[in-house]
Amino acid sequence: MRLPILLAAMVTAFSTAMAKAHEFWLSPEDYTVARDGVMQVRLRVGSEMKGHVLSYLPQDIDRFEVIQSDGVRPxxxxxxxxxxxxxxxRQDGLAVVVHETNDAVATYDDFAEFQRFVAHKDFRTAVTDHTARGLRKTGFRETYRRHAKSLVAVGSGAGADRAVDMVIEIVALANPYTDDLTAGMPLLVLLDGVARPDAQLELFQTSPDGTVTITLHRTDADGLVTVPVLKGMEYLADSVNLRALPNDDVDVGPVWHSDWASLTFHTPD
Structure with missing residues (x-):
């Protein structure tokens, strides 16, 4: 009985070590599933749409469910x-897969790592705020939580995405499987249930041959952004928020917290 416990501990340690500073997303085996078929979705963490697959570890999961017109299935x-x-x-239509992790903790032993993270995710004042708080530059901690969604077409794929009450989330305002996306895919970014203005959204486009194209976009005053999309592509949209925690003693506990939102979908040929 000790071997499974040891293996579970090793997988947990691996997933925790890999998760920070990389995107986390839901990766369906197939974004279009027959009405009587089976949905299969993997948890992935990595960069540029390449990375490791994480196993189901209940201690890491706060919420994991599939939402369709007939209700919510955990x-x-x-x-x-x-x-x-x-x-x-079982149900024809658009399936919204929702996954939210529990909080995890990252420790920064190299301030350059923190600087790269805040520059990449466009937290313009984080470095000066860190200094102004009197925080040392090594050995400080950050908690983080992932809020992931994926859109899967079952049968006709008809239906619409919706807000699902996560701290941060990306809502598709068009159905990629049934709507005309010639003018792009309209997205809404929400933070604490309200529109998030002037926020960075990173878009990853993966072509059938595996080529990944990354572009940066910004939401408008209403939290809206329309991103260009092409047919036959897989997309990951990513947006991150960083908050200062009410603790300025790095020896007492974490001093920052980040929330990561992701949304994956596919555009049919």
Whole structure:
């Protein structure tokens, strides 16, 4: 009995070490599933749409469910399941897969790592704020949480994405499987349930041959952004928020917290 426990501990340590400073996203085996088919979704962490697959670890998960027109179905996996989600596609229409992690902790032993992170994710005052708070530049901690969604077409794929009450989330305002996206995919970024203005959104486009194209976009005053999309591509949209925690003693506890939103979908040929 000790071997499974040891393996679970090793997987947990690996997933924690890999998760910070990389995107986390839901990766369906197929974004279009027959009405009587099976949805299979993997949890991925990495960069530029390449990375590691994480197993189902209940201690890391706060919320995992599939939302369709007939209601909400929780994902009830077993320790180590991979894919993490395997579920019968019972209901025709658009399925919104939702996954939220529990908080995890990252420790910065190199201030340059923190500087790269805040520059990449466009937190313009984070470095000066860190200094103004009197925080030392090594050995400080940040908690972080992932808020991921994916759109899967079951049968006709008809339906619409919706806000699902996460701290930060990206809502698709068009259905990529049924709507005309010639003018682009309209997205809404929400933070604490309200529109997030002037926020960076990073878009990853993966072509059938595996080529990844990355572009940066910004929401308008209403939290809206329309991103250009092409047919036959996989997309990951990513937006991150960083907050200062009410603690300025790095020896007492974490001093920053980040929330990461991701949304994946596919555009049919």
């Amino acid at each position: 994902v009830e996996g077993r320790m180590g399941d991979n894919p993490a989600l395997v579920m019968d596609a």
